[in-house]
Amino acid sequence: MLRALEIRDILIIERLDLAFQPGLNVLTGETGAGKSILLDALGFVLGWRGRAELVRNGAAQGEVIAVFDLPEGHAARDVLDDAGLDAGPELILRRVNTTDGRKTAWVNDRRCSGEVLRRLSETLVELHGQHDDRGLLDPKGHRAILDDFAGVAAELSAVRAAWAARAAAAKALREAEEALDAARAEEEFLRFAVKELDELAPEPGEEEALDVARRRMQAAARIREDIAKAHAALSEGAEQNLTDASRWLEGAADGAEGALDGALAALDRAMVELGDAVSEVETCLSGLSFDPSDLENTEERLFAIRALARKHQMTPDELPELRASLSARLDALDRGAEGIDGLRSDLQEAEAAYDTAASGLTAARTAAGLRLDKAVSAELAPLKMERAVFRTQVEEAAPGPEGRDAVSFTVATNPGAPSGPINKIASGGELSRFLLALKVCLAERDRGVTMIFDEIDRGVGGATADAVGRRLAQLAAEGQVLVVTHSPQVAALGAHHWRVEKSVADEVTTSTVTALDAGAREGEIARMLSGDTVTEEARAAARALLAG
Secondary structure (H helix, E strand, O other): OEEEEEEEEEOOEEEEEEEOOOEEEEEEOOOOOOHHHHHHHHHHHOOOOOOOOOEOOOOOEEEEEEEEEOOOOOOHHHHHHHOOOOOOOEEEEEEEEEOOOOEEEEEOOEEEOHHHHHHHHHHHEEEEEOOOOOOOOOHHHHHHHHHHHHOOHHHHHHHHHHHHHHHHHHHHHHHHHHHHHHHHHOHHHHHHHHHHHHHHOOOOOHHHHHHHHHHHHHHHHHHHHHHHHHHHHHHHHHHHHHHHHHHHHHHHHHHHOOOOHHHHHHHHHHHHHHHHHHHHHHHHHHHOOOOHHHHHHHHHHHHHHHHHHHHOOOOHHHHHHHHHHHHHHHHHHHHHHHHHHHHHHHHHHHHHHHHHHHHHHHHHHHHHHHHHHHHHHHHHOOOOOOOOEEEEEEEEEEEEOOEEEEEEEEEEOOOOOOOEEHHHHOOHHHHHHHHHHHHHHOHHHHOOOEEEEEOOOOOOOHHHHHHHHHHHHHHHOOOEEEEEOOOHHHHHOOOEEEEEEEEEEOOEEEEEEEEOOHHHHHHHHHHHHHOOOOOHHHHHHHHHHHHO
């Protein structure tokens, strides 16, 4: 509910503080008094697109503050949460417009964008009138209006889920077909590359191992001859010489009286060390022994692995991974047709499920459309439009997440006359009554929203104006309705009444709004009945209207 509206330096309003109430709030006044400026100011703070220049002449900036009650569960709380803004028991919107055109907005004292204001406004206020292009006259919103009236949230959720599943199945099939086409385009390459990799079968780390073995064999070929010569010298010449020397010294030892004992001991040690050296050299020679063909084979495989790596522009150690990847693609190609058939079957099942859900939603919308037509027709009779025809058209449209229905509200103002879109067929007064009848039927969906009717009673009077007023009061019974009106019958049914007046002082025009008590209401309604000169008869008529 809109609780307060404060306006500073907007157009011809210098300062204005309004405290609105639940129920039917009526604003009356002479034409041009500034009633539409109030709506301009409210639209400005709600982020609606409107006049470019709003700042009062001579002021540095204009400002509007709107205060709304925000009960628990109100839809505005979700918008605030999405925007990262705090939500308390009240919502304070403030927007400033400077003379250079800059606009700045706050929500509960925190800066926000105009887009956030507009999203909030959709949950807070509905504006209705013959120039309304945001609500019931916008054909783009008719399907959502019918869905709310029909109460098909569960059916709509099922259709959205089925559409998402259908889209996922279609995407999977499309991607699989594209992958299969791409694989077929490179089938010859895949088969040759996999065959080549399979034949060589490189292993991770193999290139490094082959390189080490190759270098070892190349080194062995260079040093083995020298080592063999050393082995021959040690095992044949040196050993024999030591043996001979030891034998000769032992024969002379007895006559040397111990002088040769140290030499003989040294020779014994030398023989042991010589034996160890020969053994180590033999071990080395054994390790350096290889078949010359081993070096050739090692080099051949090493060069083949390196050549294949260069061909595929990668390191030799990446070849096994490439082999696995290309083999998988080739397997996918070979199994592709079978997989495509399965995905086509999945898509057919998803499409069938979507068709079932969408058909159920269409049936529910069609039935609800008939109920809405009947309800609106019942409301049109008291509004002196009993011969008019309202129809909810549910027609087939391109399938989508909201189903495959296009919904539009059409009217025919007289029997036999062609029907057409509600915003193109009806005249100003007829259109206002169509809108009011529709709003009465849809009132249940508008709980928590302040409804504003801008001269919706234009072009009607007498009993029809009284019927309009009573339906506005009915809409306001459990909520809040603001109505700008020139009809005394409507004004008399208001629970709260404000008069908008324009005055000129020192060649400056200003607009003021005054809350009326019971006596002032009688005078205002009498003025609406009789004009500038308020007669006693007009006052009597005003009292009769106020008495109900």
